[in-house]
Amino acid sequence: MERRGACLLVCLLCVVPTATSQNATEKKDAANAEAIEELKKQMDDIWKELNLMKEQQALQTVCLKGLKIHSKCFLAGNHRKNYHAASEDCIAQGGTLSTPIKEEENNALLNYMFTTMGTEAQIWLGINDMANEGTWIDMTGTNIKYKNWETEITAQPDGDRAQNCVVLTGTSNGKWFDENCRAEKRFICEFNIV
Structure with a gap:
């Protein structure tokens, strides 16, 4: 009985660090995913701003060729x-x-x-x-x-x-x-x- 209890204790001690390690990895993965999403949003914003600038430049060209x-x-x-x-x-x-x-x-x-x-x-x-x-x-x-x-x-x-x-x-x-x-x-x- 004592032996079985000791084995159970050793098994639990082996599992706990793995679970703690898994939790840390999951938190790190979630933080990375969040950072990636933020970067994607920033890139989308930059593309939108760039396209707006292109449109404004094109309009200025139109205005120079045409009538305002x-x-x-x-x-x-x-x-x-x-x-x-x-x-x-x-x-x-x-x-x-x-x-x-x-x-x-x-x-x-x-x-x-x-x-x-x-x-x-x-x-x-x-x-x-x-x-x-x-x-x-x-x-x-x-x-x-x-x-x-x-x-x-x-x-x-x-x-x-x-x-x-x-x-x-x-x-x-x-x-x-x-x-x-x-x-x-x-x-x-x-x-x-x-």
Whole structure:
């Protein structure tokens, strides 16, 4: 009996250091995992900051090449495209199709269009009523507040379901017309400056 008790005591003494050693290893592993997670978070933050700096640098380049109005930069596209292709082109560059939100922007776009494309040009605007006929929205899906429809010669918009996209025209001094989205027009991309 005493022998069995002694053996049990020796076994327990052998197990206790191993358990204590295991606890220390587990604590160390947990601390390492926590440190690794913190480093990953710091790296993600650095990448986000770097990408933001790249975006800001790209916007500055756009503003140097294009036109700056308040907190927006505008850059003319080089080719004629249908509405969707023009929109995708702007998005690929980090912007959207231009959408004037007040008369001053509309006039500045018109003048920029005259300078870069000529007085006869027409450009796509980032406005459509594809989702709900007669409800004109911008690229974010928000109902537009500023409108500059042509109303003296023709009562725009007049295309019903056949014309769901909007163009700004040079021949009508910046007035808007609804147009078939498959037509190929020039465009100007808009970039928000933070």
